[in-house]
Amino acid sequence: MSFFPLLLLPLIFSTTTVSILLSPAEARGGGQWQLLQKNIGIVAMHMQLLHNDQVIIYDRTDFGLSNISLPNGRCRHDPDEKVVKIDCSAHSLEYDAISNTFRPLFIQTDIWCSSGSVSPNGTLIQTGGYRDGERKVRTFNPCPSCDWEEYSNALVVKRWYSTNQILPDGRQIIIGGRRQFNFEFYPKTGASAKNTYSLPFLVQTYEAEGDAENNLYPFVFLNVDGNLFIFANNRAILLDYNNNKVVKTYPAIPGGDPRSYPSTGSAVLLPLRNLQQKLVEAEVIVCGGAPKGSFQKAKKRDFVGALDTCGRIKITDPNPMWTMEKMPGGRVMSDMVLLPNGYVLLINGAASGTAGWEYGRNPVLNPLLYKPDGVIGARFQIQNPSSIPRMYHSTAILLRDGRILVAGSNPHVGYNFQKVVFPTELRLEAFSPWYLKADFNDLRPEVMFPSPQTKVMCRVNLKVVFRVKAVRKSVAVTLLAPSFNTHSFSMNQRLLVLDEVKPTSRNVAAGGYEIEVKLPSLPFLAPPGFYLLFVVHEEVPSQGVWIQLV
Template sequence: MNPSTWLSLVFVSHALARESAWNGKTPFGSDAPKVFLPFYVPPGARSHDSSSPLIQYRGLWSQSYSSSYIGATSRWTDEPGARVSLPFVGTGIEWFGSQDRTHGIAVVFIDGQQVDAIDAWSYIPRTQQRLFCKYDLPYGKHLFEIEHTGRGAEGVAIPITDINAMIVTKGHDYGSSLSAPTGLDDDTQDDDTQDDDGSQWSVVQRGSTGVAAMQLVIISPSHALIIDKVEHNPISIDGHPAWGALYNLDTQAVMPLRIQSNSFCAGGTFLSNGTLINVGGNPVIEDFTSPADFGHLDGLQAVRLFHPCSSSDVSRCYMYENHARIRMASPRWYNTAIRLSDGSAMIIGGSKKGGWINNATVNNPTVEYWPPKSIHGSNGLPIHLPFLVDSLNANLFPIAFTLPDGKVFMAANRDAMIYDWKTNTEQRLPRIPNGVRVTYPMTGVGLLLPLSPGNYTPEILICGGSAIDDTTPGYEISSQDPASNQCSRITLTEAGIAVGWEVERLPEPRHMPDAVLLPTGQVFIVNGAKSGISGYGNVKDQVGVSNADSPNLTPVLYTPDAPPGQRFSTVGMKPNLIPRMYHSVATLTPAADILVAGSNPNLDRSEVKYGTEYRVERFQPPYMAAERPIITQLPHNIYYAQPFEIDVTIPSGVNATEPTIKVALMDLGFVTHAVHANSRLVYLTVSSFRNGESMILVGPPDGSIYPPGPGWIFLVVDGVPSQGRMVMVGDGQGPPVDESAWEK
């Protein structure tokens, strides 16, 4: 079956007999076209069919009966102005109804304000269709209303509107200041006034992601790419739920993406030409919620390509897959992908099949390259790494960064090393102290701290994780086992390695955290839990099915160049309004604030504690309220060790001749499972500053300091950054292709 055929696969019954779904096979019968019925009630949500006494009708409504309707009933009207309403308490609402050539336009209201107009006309008759949904309401009481307009498509004499069912996403009241309803504004904001010292952060809630945000990467000034596993997400494409979407950072609009294979727990990185590769995933799952019925492919060896798409119009952006010709050499679940100094990708580790804690029978202790490299006698095939054997069992999603000398730092479990991929040699580093494990499922977060001109000395920071023994069976691990508050920091010089890891302490323990570099050089630490372990459905004392509990709602700011003991601060911090547990993400945006999304410790979409979370939060540092510098013009490409000019506007009140100025070149990273692959901040050399209006900068020395590919430039004046401007570092050409390796 060719790739285009896969795009036509649609929903079939879970009761169909299935064959093994492996290496691109799909269950028997899943290629038989049927209408996908998007009606799905997540555990913990509440469904009201059209005859529910809580749904109130005004005007003339008639009732129809059919086994094709939810609850076998449907209410419809052709009377202009007829209304239906449902008061509810929660965070979201869905309306299901029918579509055909007799249906017309209805207007949707929430809390008295119009939010949408829905035209249910369709050439093809369909029942149980999701006609409207909204998932980002503040927790509290709301009123949902639909009014039939009496208008319809040309030729429809008396159009109708019908109500088949409504689903209330109940959500949870976590006691935050944003729990009170504030109407329909997508930007729900804390109204605390700013502190006199200017240290006050704010949190705003902006839109929803449409698919659960398991993987996140900024692809352009206007959009983020979000990827999930195969499940019952609320937005659909090609007759099945979508598991990829483009989220507009400015308008919060969401466009579903066509993805063929199961991208559950994939890795990703940009290449030197700006193409994003998304690699690995999970096979077709045949049990429980039967996502196999969605007609997807096995994703374990998948290579998905997303070519550069920087326009604000994303209607032509797409994910390319060709499983017959483009795939990895080996299956990988929970792998990490990083960009190397030549612009290619190194794909590291993982498991040969889905599971939980890794073990020797399924471990994939290798690296491979994209495009493939025929080095060290590999003929383009995977290269064995003893490190990934010695670091069993908790070694999935290794922490890895390209170092300023072109080598690669890796950490997995309690172990760390420097890998010289050009000579295939490992330099083992001191173990992470105190028995703390830092990779899945004892997940911590790692960063390469900012690199500055001069010696570009690399330092690694790893925070959080767990000291749970990775040989302990799941039935002996509890969601109440404490997380670690340890941060470990090492300088990767000969002297620094001899000293070993410096231990610091987070204000609170944190497992599954995200750590985001800010243009100022500080680190914003957010998300995660105070107890338990990553994953779902594996341990005792589960919360819902979450393996973790006690969400850590208070972000922390880490200042790397402050004296030891003074680096952590929570001054002015606003808490998460939403618990962000397993499958949460956070990233810096081009606006220089922090986007936080996701949380889904569940097999499928769920509303139990802790449920599937679609709401987006933006954490805004104090500098967002200040007058900010502006980069008015810069080149499209910047070249290594070459000068280039940017035009700037310096804020009023700043001494234009003697401000403190830094220019940050940043890779915002590919984020999933607390892995911030490729996250990077390199401060550029400022060679001259002309009249406060233009600057001459020098590009990074080489591809080891900043690997060739896309980046973002932020101008930081007296601690206040500009908005980021996208650039291409290097010539924008693709990575070298080894034809002999490719042929293998």
């Protein structure tokens, strides 16, 4: 089924097929790279875009001194710290995506390999970490002078390498983690909710490779029926989390190789459309990873080639089956970013090895553009390469203007900048997809209404006014939920395509065009919170406008 065209205007959109393998000359048209900062001071192991266009970035606190100091002589005192007991450097920062500036933030306890999501009111809620941070919850409110707040023992058990998902009621569920075969909720709603809930699926998918387990950072998506699709290792289930009942068991992905950490493929819920139909379809794609046994072999300096396949499955089908397709090359530790026009960008990673200290080789510098509605065998397009390897602990997120912010990479212990294969990476860069080229300025819409920070109710019609120099074929309205990105998985990433309610008309007073779209009728489809609204014209998106679904 086609995922694009998305809607609207009376004219019908027609697609063109792009070859899966492009020559170097053809690839030159595939986006542009820009170096934003030569040194942000910390490794961007975790990133989250907030609704004030600030990006919260952090690494770990037990790594030694970072390259950016805390302000006003502030220091972190930790007598149990093995590397630096008095640390006056920062391990988190707030990056302003508009002004290209940043400020250091203070974190006391270790947030290494943690998880998080944004609450409906826009507060970042970060959960877990390592050692003194493993049961902590930390919050960050978006304001010019705000800093982290930490809450001790807010989690029932240790959470390290777990996954978070926002639920329809605004809570988040926290699933798994290192030797945690259970889940819990945050915030707690009562005495009975203080317990963890056993999840045998995580026991069934547990497969230790020495000191690693191939079911960490499971891929979790809120399905359109309100249940959770959970993929770990090489298998998946549909979980009714309210009753802790598995309602569907999916077939194992063909080939049987693990795809979650440390084999570290990536996954995304493809754009949701036809949201007013009784039965909304949902489809997940899982790409790349490392073959079984790669972690142990990497320890012996044998770096196995990464998987070059993607598995795609319609999770709402009564009898779902995986459809396999080939990427132009193998890829491990890559990120998958939903673009406003419904395409997916695969970025970062390596062609061999696996996740872990010094366990990756052969960086993949070219992003891949994936077109979900294309013909199998013709869905991938190679993009222009970066010059910076992005290996273990790299991150990528979409910004409001349509660029992809890329940072991170510390494939070894410590802030090591020399005598290692891939030095610690503190540069911050942005990838601009083809649609941001000046050649497409005439096609690029400008949203005039809704105004930024508009609060809207679900189950209502929303007027959208935009202007564009040359209206030709298709116009679409999409809503994108920004993600919490770490370890090659973007938690809570979600793109919705809104259906047309009435024909487009000219809004003479505003000097633009007016359409009316119907917002999702159920919080299963769009949990409450902040979303970026885009108008997309012939695959060229406007800048996003922040709206809040309540």
